[in-house]
Amino acid sequence: MVILVTGGAGYIGSHTCLELLRAGHQVIVVDNLCNSSREAVNRVEKLAGKSIIFYQADVTDEAALAAIFAQHTNIDGIIHFAGLKAVGESVVKPQQYYYNNIVGTLVLSKMMAQFGIKNIVFSSSATVYGENEIPFVETMSLGVPTNPYGQTKLMSEQILKDMAVAHQEWSVVLLRYFNPVGAHESGQIGEAPQGIPNNLMPFISQVAAGRLEKLNIFGNDYPTPDGTCIRDYIHVCDLAEGHVRALEKLADKSGVHVYNLGTGQGTSVMQLLTAFERVNQLHVPYTIAPRRAGDIAAFYADASKAERELGWRAVRDIEAMCRDTWRWQTMNSHGYDQ
Ligand code: NAD
Ligand code: UFG
Numbered sequence: 001m002v003i004l005v006t007g008g009a010g011y012i013g014s015h016t017c018l019e020l021l022r023a024g025h026q027v028i029v030v031d032n033l034c035n036s037s038r039e040a041v042n043r044v045e046k047l048a049g050k051s052i053i054f055y056q057a058d059v060t061d062e063a064a065l066a067a068i069f070a071q072h073t074n075i076d077g078i079i080h081f082a083g084l085k086a087v088g089e090s091v092v093k094p095q096q097y098y099y100n101n102i103v104g105t106l107v108l109s110k111m112m113a114q115f116g117i118k119n120i121v122f123s124s125s126a127t128v129y130g131e132n133e134i135p136f137v138e139t140m141s142l143g144v145p146t147n148p149y150g151q152t153k154l155m156s157e158q159i160l161k162d163m164a165v166a167h168q169e170w171s172v173v174l175l176r177y178f179n180p181v182g183a184h185e186s187g188q189i190g191e192a193p194q195g196i197p198n199n200l201m202p203f204i205s206q207v208a209a210g211r212l213e214k215l216n217i218f219g220n221d222y223p224t225p226d227g228t229c230i231r232d233y234i235h236v237c238d239l240a241e242g243h244v245r246a247l248e249k250l251a252d253k254s255g256v257h258v259y260n261l262g263t264g265q266g267t268s269v270m271q272l273l274t275a276f277e278r279v280n281q282l283h284v285p286y287t288i289a290p291r292r293a294g295d296i297a298a299f300y301a302d303a304s305k306a307e308r309e310l311g312w313r314a315v316r317d318i319e320a321m322c323r324d325t326w327r328w329q330t331m332n333s334h335g336y337d338q
Helices: 011-022 038-048 062-071 087-092 094-115 148-166 200-208 236-250 269-280 304-310 318-331
Strands: 002-006 026-031 053-056 077-080 119-125 171-177 179-181 215-218 233-235 255-261 286-289
Touching: 002 011, 011 026, 011 038, 011 236, 026 062, 038 053, 062 094, 077 094, 077 236, 087 094, 087 148, 094 119, 094 148, 119 148, 119 236, 148 171, 148 255, 171 236, 179 200, 179 236, 200 215, 200 269, 200 318, 215 269, 233 236, 233 318, 236 255, 236 304, 255 304, 269 318
Parallel strands: 002 026, 002 077, 026 053, 077 119, 119 171, 171 255, 179 233, 215 286
Antiparallel strands: none
8 A cells, every 4th residue: 555654754653654664565754854853764764675755744734735645646545643742842832732733634634535535544642531440442431631732632533533424435543542662673763852751761761871860750649559650551663563454454444443552551650660670771760759730640551452353462561662762772862863
């Protein structure tokens, strides 16, 4: 298939492009590089030994997108990763988040209708469940996201669901990711946050590298066995494989298809930190800090639907996630900007 990948230079997008190429698909990337580097795409091409057609363009720019779709009349499907994703920043810059994430989804929907593209896979998030019973199951009623970022995921899901009603031949796949971590085992591609990382794993790895002084653990008084929050960490390569599997199984199967992509296993902040130290044989200084606003004590996926229907499940464990994160960190101490 010929797949147009928005946000394909980003963290999850780059790993997915690699997996798509490996599976024999052709890849066209559209990315404005607002949170990524062209070098990620170069490295994917080298790893796969195949080339990618790359456009530096903004998915909210309708004219630019129309020109790309007019140029490539053989696109079979879209994977839509492009979006802003920092929860805290979205509270400070709601207009930017709503505009970027919602208009991007609207423009792509318009392009699909205009150019007769029937397949889209959308990067959603476990954040759409809000505070809910665990494990999170696809059939649950959705919650109320506590920040604009989460709202953009909920709204984009709704836009695509409504589009699928109006265009009954469309296949809309909503993939709800849990906590993606890790990097490709080659150490060539990985997560390259700009500035101080917001997320736990890149923060741990930058402390281990000596770029940050210590980890702040946001709260150890949650109702969990060790008092720290529990999440479902999933290796980014498993996640990437999940996208390819979803596309291959669901292309041209009309309707809306929703899947959790997680491992189904909960790991606490303290357990992840300890695993990282043990696997990589190093020490990561930490301190207990106050709770972070908006954090939920514990959530993890019921990942059985993806296994049952897609034949996909996450196979890489916490040790692999820690080892691969550290390999990427040590081989690329400043991300792609060496
Ligand atoms: P990322 O920032 O590394 O990748 C997003 C990519 O989209 C970047 O390359 C960025 O330059 C590009 N982009 C952003 N706005 C754009 C625009 N208007 N036009 C063109 N390109 C644009 O983030 P990621 O972690 O790879 O996340 C990918 C997707 O998965 C996002 O939609 C994110 O919300 C979603 N997601 C991520 C997580 C996570 O924890 N990483 C969890 C759940 C969902
Ligand atoms: N944490 C720390 N210290 C840090 C960073 C994080 O203790 O420096 C803790 C958090 O308090 C939380 C856990 O580590 O308990 C995980 O935090 P992350 O920021 O890595 O991930 P979140 O679960 O908060 O958020 C992730 C994605 C969001 C998504 C959300 C729900 O980053 O995009 O899951 O799906 F919205």
